[in-house]
Amino acid sequence: MTFHAKFSGYADPALHAAGLYIGGKWQSGSGITVLDPSTGNLLAEVADPSIEDAQRAVDAADAAAAGWRATPARQRSEILRRWYQLMTQHAEELATLIVLENGKALADARGEVAYAAEFFRWYAEEATRIPGEFRHTPSGSHNILVDHEPIGIAVLITPWNFPAAMATRKIGPALAAGCTVILKPASETPLTAYAMARLGEEAGVPPGVVNVLTTSNPGGITNAMLADPRVRKLSFTGSTGVGRVLLAEAAKSVVSCSMELGGNAPFIVFDDADLEAALDGAMIAKMRNAGEACTAANRFYVQAGIHDAFVAGLTARMKSLKLGPGYDPETQCGPMITQNAVRKIDRLVSEALAAGARATTGGKPLTENGYFYPPTVLENVPVNASIAREEIFGPVAPVYKFESDDEAIRLANNTEYGLAAYIYSRDLKRAMKVGKRIETGMLGINRGLMSDPAAPFGGVKQSGLGREGGVTGILEFMEPKYFAVDY
Numbered sequence: 001m002t003f004h005a006k007f008s009g010y011a012d013p014a015l016h017a018a019g020l021y022i023g024g025k026w027q028s029g030s031g032i033t034v035l036d037p038s039t040g041n042l043l044a045e046v047a048d049p050s051i052e053d054a055q056r057a058v059d060a061a062d063a064a065a066a067g068w069r070a071t072p073a074r075q076r077s078e079i080l081r082r083w084y085q086l087m088t089q090h091a092e093e094l095a096t097l098i099v100l101e102n103g104k105a106l107a108d109a110r111g112e113v114a115y116a117a118e119f120f121r122w123y124a125e126e127a128t129r130i131p132g133e134f135r136h137t138p139s140g141s142h143n144i145l146v147d148h149e150p151i152g153i154a155v156l157i158t159p160w161n162f163p164a165a166m167a168t169r170k171i172g173p174a175l176a177a178g179c180t181v182i183l184k185p186a187s188e189t190p191l192t193a194y195a196m197a198r199l200g201e202e203a204g205v206p207p208g209v210v211n212v213l214t215t216s217n218p219g220g221i222t223n224a225m226l227a228d229p230r231v232r233k234l235s236f237t238g239s240t241g242v243g244r245v246l247l248a249e250a251a252k253s254v255v256s257c258s259m260e261l262g263g264n265a266p267f268i269v270f271d272d273a274d275l276e277a278a279l280d281g282a283m284i285a286k287m288r289n290a291g292e293a294c295t296a297a298n299r300f301y302v303q304a305g306i307h308d309a310f311v312a313g314l315t316a317r318m319k320s321l322k323l324g325p326g327y328d329p330e331t332q333c334g335p336m337i338t339q340n341a342v343r344k345i346d347r348l349v350s351e352a353l354a355a356g357a358r359a360t361t362g363g364k365p366l367t368e369n370g371y372f373y374p375p376t377v378l379e380n381v382p383v384n385a386s387i388a389r390e391e392i393f394g395p396v397a398p399v400y401k402f403e404s405d406d407e408a409i410r411l412a413n414n415t416e417y418g419l420a421a422y423i424y425s426r427d428l429k430r431a432m433k434v435g436k437r438i439e440t441g442m443l444g445i446n447r448g449l450m451s452d453p454a455a456p457f458g459g460v461k462q463s464g465l466g467r468e469g470g471v472t473g474i475l476e477f478m479e480p481k482y483f484a485v486d487y
């Protein structure tokens with residue numbers, strides 16, 4: 001990996017001195033350019049592997065598999081724990097790398113590193129608690145013993161929006177379960193993944209247990225790995241569109257899939273909500289990562305009695321945010337990941353405005369250098385606008401007015417997605433009643449933030465399959481084996 005001289009002072013050189021990581025060996029190269037979204041300038045160049053490199057990565061994961069599987073759980077746990085400690089120790093350098101390649105504000109990047117490291121700590125603990133089962137058959141004919149075994153080599157594909165956390169949320173449980181892995185980070189943000197792999201090496205992860213490669217040919221490389229019968233797991237986080245393609249590809253060799261896909265989260269505010277709390281929650285649910293989060297509130301449904309006050313409060317807060325490069329410590333809203341992302345947001349907002357919406361702040365992309373879109377609030381948005389159906393993935397808050405609980409539920413469920421939802425009400429009974437009818441994998445009640453390594457993260461409908469984190473996350477990387485036992 002070559003790091004552009006202009007940026008080399010930002011992060012610990014020891015963390016970014018390498019490229020492809022296969023079988024414990026680093027291989028630098030070129031072919032994939034990493035840009036600084038604040039300026040569009042070249043940040044670094046990393047190797048672009050061939051299909052043969054991907055096959056070498058599977059070979060390496062295979063060569064390490066038996067040893068890692070046989071490593072006592074306590075030892076696996078201690079390696080993960082050391083990795084957690086090293087991430088914590090290097091938090092500032094990792095946060096800087098995230099800011100540089102992803103663009104998010106430094107405070108968001110620091111939050112991500114803490115969240116990401118926590119997956120290693122959590123799964124260091126879970127590694128030693130892998131459950132089994134013993135039962136009597138109803139007929140009394142024999143006993144049922146259920147063991148959980150590591151599923152095998154896992155391919156992990158992650159997006160650019162949380163370059164550290166999406167990787168640790170997969171590597172943590174996979175390693176705890178006894179699997180070896182090949183991580184393919186997004187091509188926009190490979191630097192953080194390589195830096196973490198460096199720390200993993202230092203923590204004692206044996207060669208071949210974790211392999212990392214970025215590619216400009218994700219389809220070709222992934223298909224080659226999925227076609228290899230030694231690969232038994234695909235864990236993917238990204239868009240629903242790519243998820244569908246990968247599910248079809250994995251079907252060819254019947255590979256087990258966990259899918260963390262897109263979202264279109266409704267944020268429902270009832271008349272009886274605590275307005276200030278709802279506004280605080282709205283800012284977190286909308287503006288963490290400048291709106292580039294799968295759990296980001298995408299549709300604000302606000303009851304008629306509180307609607308105008310909510311729009312006024314949200315507009316004031318969004319207007320006051322400082323836009324700028326993530327590495328400026330005063331920045332609260334960084335750039336979008338690419339110019340294409342800005343174009344998509346612009347299309348959604350322009351269509352909504354043409355259909356009768358009104359921007360109370362923002363509403364147009366900025367024309368200076370970098371990929372900036374300003375914090376925007378839209379009111380009077382038609383409920384069938386594209387912006388209500390598609391993921392915005394940016395700092396835009398469309399607000400819709402509703403009258404009754406039933407109407408809020410109908411609007412909230414009117415989407416193919418079902419990842420996250422939010423409800424604000426002082427009446428917990430009402431919130432729970434409505435919450436039970438919302439089609440979602442996760443629900444924040446009077447909270448704008450729900451992600452927690454100890455909780456099961458995932459969606460229903462076309463937002464995904466399976467759960468990451470929590471006590472069940474490790475089972476995504478294990479197969480139950482049933483022993484029929486007579487004695």
Ligand code: NAP
Pocket residue numbers: 157158159160161162166184185186187188215216217218219220222237238239240242243245246259260261262263293294295391419458459463464
């Ligand atoms: P994306 O375009 O689907 O890409 C995600 C990953 O898939 C990247 O590593 C990408 O590689 C790779 N990829 C693309 N095409 C592929 C193919 N044909 N075969 C194999 N891999 C392929 O998504 P994104 O734009 O990076 O991320 C944003 C999306 O992720 C949003 O929809 C968001 O909601 C979702 N997301 C979901 C969660 C969740 O937990 N549910 C969390 C975070 C993000 P390249 O970078 O090389 O294209």
